[in-house]
Amino acid sequence: MNIFLIFVRDETFYNLLPENLNRLMADSGKARVMALPPLGIQTLAPIVRQHGHQVRMFDTCHPQMKSADILQAVRDEKPDVIAFSLMSTTTYAETKGMAQQIKAVAPDSPIIVGGVFASMNAAQILRDCSAVDCVGVGEGEELLPDYLDNLNDPGAVAGLVWRNGDEVTSNEPRPLLENLDQYPYPDRTSLPIDYIEALPLDVPAVFSLDKFCTVQTTRGCPFNCIYCDIPAYSKHRWRYRSPESVIGEMQELNDSGFRSIYLTDDHFLLKRDRIQDICNGIIGRNFDFHWSCEGRVDSNAIDQMALMSKANCKALMFGIESGTQKVLDRLGKKQTLEQIEYAVDEAKKNGIERTHGFFLIGSPGETKEDIMESFRFAARLKLDTFNFGRLCVYRGTPLWNEYVEKGIIDDERDWYKWFKCSDIDPTVLPGETLNNIRMKGYAGLFARRIVSRPIQSYKLIRYLGRNMELSDIIKLISSPFTKRPYYREPELPAKMIDLGLKEPIRDC
Numbered sequence: 382m383n384i385f386l387i388f389v390r391d392e393t394f395y396n397l398l399p400e401n402l403n404r405l406m407a408d409s410g411k412a413r414v415m416a417l418p419p420l421g422i423q424t425l426a427p428i429v430r431q432h433g434h435q436v437r438m439f440d441t442c443h444p445q446m447k448s449a450d451i452l453q454a455v456r457d458e459k460p461d462v463i464a465f466s467l468m469s470t471t472t473y474a475e476t477k478g479m480a481q482q483i484k485a486v487a488p489d490s491p492i493i494v495g496g497v498f499a500s501m502n503a504a505q506i507l508r509d510c511s512a513v514d515c516v517g518v519g520e521g522e523e524l525l526p527d528y529l530d531n532l533n534d535p536g537a538v539a540g541l542v543w544r545n546g547d548e549v550t551s552n553e554p555r556p557l558l559e560n561l562d563q564y565p566y567p568d569r570t571s572l573p574i575d576y577i578e579a580l581p582l583d584v585p586a587v588f589s590l591d592k593f594c595t596v597q598t599t600r601g602c603p604f605n606c607i608y609c610d611i612p613a614y615s616k617h618r619w620r621y622r623s624p625e626s627v628i629g630e631m632q633e634l635n636d637s638g639f640r641s642i643y644l645t646d647d648h649f650l651l652k653r654d655r656i657q658d659i660c661n662g663i664i665g666r667n668f669d670f671h672w673s674c675e676g677r678v679d680s681n682a683i684d685q686m687a688l689m690s691k692a693n694c695k696a697l698m699f700g701i702e703s704g705t706q707k708v709l710d711r712l713g714k715k716q717t718l719e720q721i722e723y724a725v726d727e728a729k730k731n732g733i734e735r736t737h738g739f740f741l742i743g744s745p746g747e748t749k750e751d752i753m754e755s756f757r758f759a760a761r762l763k764l765d766t767f768n769f770g771r772l773c774v775y776r777g778t779p780l781w782n783e784y785v786e787k788g789i790i791d792d793e794r795d796w797y798k799w800f801k802c803s804d805i806d807p808t809v810l811p812g813e814t815l816n817n818i819r820m821k822g823y824a825g826l827f828a829r830r831i832v833s834r835p836i837q838s839y840k841l842i843r844y845l846g847r848n849m850e851l852s853d854i855i856k857l858i859s860s861p862f863t864k865r866p867y868y869r870e871p872e873l874p875a876k877m878i879d880l881g882l883k884e885p886i887r888d889c
């Protein structure tokens with residue numbers, strides 16, 4: 382069979398590489414996009430091929446893979462099955478629109494949707510969008526080939542939620558995969574795209590022009606941060622690939638010329654001896670790439686920073702979130718300020734070139750003073766880069782459930798939306814206040830950084846300057862002071878719309 386695998390992008394998260402940088406690279410004949418590769422479809426493509434099918438992948442960040450191009454390809458090739466990878470709430474509307482257009486031109490090609498958002502909202506999607514025939518809940522490695530083998534008997538496919546006449550039927554759930562080592566490595570060559578290691582912003586914040594890809598070495602997370610749906614999606618389990626399997630994939634990437642790798646693991650640093658084995662494998666094989674990952678500050682592998690640095694780990698991103706214990710506890714982070722300071726210190730002391738801190742503002746119960754304390758805390762930490770994002774709520778997270786219980790969100794009517802907490806929760810500071818404090822906080826933070834750590838600041842600018850024009854670096858530094866529009870603005874809950882409210886009713 383001929384299968385189309387389509388990853389629909391959020392337009393906010395990619396940009397084409399500007400021409401001046403494009404010219405610096407040898408011509409590969411591929412489109413150059415500042416974005417992360419669609420690892421879900423890259424993972425599924427070789428497995429589907431292994432089962433004897435033909436696969437064509439689409440990533441909508443490619444200038445010739447927009448919805449009209451995909452529609453034309455459907456007309457031309459009449460694929461037997463169309464599979465959408467639907468990762469986040471923010472792309473549901475696009476995916477739905479595309480599915481409807483495709484159904485109109487190829488009514489006989491079944492459309493299956495999978496990915497994190499689809500998995501958390503399977504029945505809702507089927508009730509909402511008649512063009513979608515079924516949703517594959519959870520991991521697709523076994524599910525998708527099983528579905529392709531049973532197109533005429535969807536009831537036989539564990540994990541499938543499907544349209545059974547007028548009913549939506551949920552088959553028995555498919556258990557989580559136990560052996561993640563048994564599958565072929567993802568296909569990083571078939572898409573005609575070079576992914577560039579960059580922040581997907583309006584400004585080309587390009588970290589390197591090295592051949593870049595992502596790798597997933599573990600799945601899931603046993604923690605329970607209130608704003609995250611990964612624990613629910615992964616059933617609170619953390620599973621990992623063996624160091625041998627990871628090193629085997631890295632060898633293939635190294636041999637194919639990849640020189641920069643980003644690990645998309647939810648929690649890479651959880652098992653100390655595994656980190657040691659992977660790092661020793663990288664050092665032993667003398668790979669040419671550098672790599673980066675995210676980590677929790679309380680991981681027991683924090684004492685492996687020297688080895689990670691020796692294995693060419695260049696950047697480590699920490700989910701710090703707040704500079705007050707009160708807010709950390711409210712977010713369910715289960716980490717302390719001391720652990721944060723220790724982890725960032727260890728990383729820097731042991732040679733990790735870039736440490737990044739993800740912070741959140743606009744949490745329930747957080748005051749102006751709490752936010753300013755987060756900025757002061759960030760200034761004290763040995764972070765190279767940081768960002769302060771606004772807390773948002775997605776379905777499947779404990780915070781969403783809390784808002785449903787409080788009557789703020791109507792699960793039936795709001796399932797396809799995402800919200801900035803400040804837009805809906807009266808215990809969160811209003812959006813405009815948050816933006817103003819954020820600007821003030823950033824200004825203080827930048828000033829302190831330059832005065833107290835001039836060498837580190839200079840090194841960072843020099844590092845960015847390798848691939849960025851000075852004017853773009855200035856734009857990047859000033860970006861926190863300018864409002865960046867979302868591609869798709871968050872909506873308001875149905876109840877607020879019913880009541881004609883533009884913001885939650887706050888006590889003065």
Ligand code: B12
Binds near residue numbers: 498
């Ligand atoms: C890397 C990453 C990104 C990257 C880009 C990823 C990319 N291009 O693929 C960047 C930084 C750009 C990003 C951006 C965003 N992300 Co993000 N991201 C991730 C992260 C950490 C890893 C994704 C990954 O590489 N997974 C590895 C691959 C192998 O897994 P997979 O894609 O899930 O595919 C598997 C299954 O889902 C399934 N599957 C996938 N497709 C299909 C299709 C079919 C038919 C079937 C049967 C199965 C199937 O099989 C695959 C193999 O098992 C996830 C967390 C996570 N664990 O998923 C968050 C996550 C998906 N992101 C999330 C969010 C919210 C966003 C943003 C909206 C952030 C924001 N606030 O603006 C944007 C929107 C991006 C977009 N839609 O384009 C949320 C989604 C929550 C939700 N319910 O909506 C997640 C779950 C993080 C979280 N903890 O909450 N993200």
Ligand code: SF4
Binds near residue numbers: 602604611648700
């Ligand atoms: S935010 Fe990170 S640590 Fe918290 S539950 Fe999600 S994946 Fe786990």
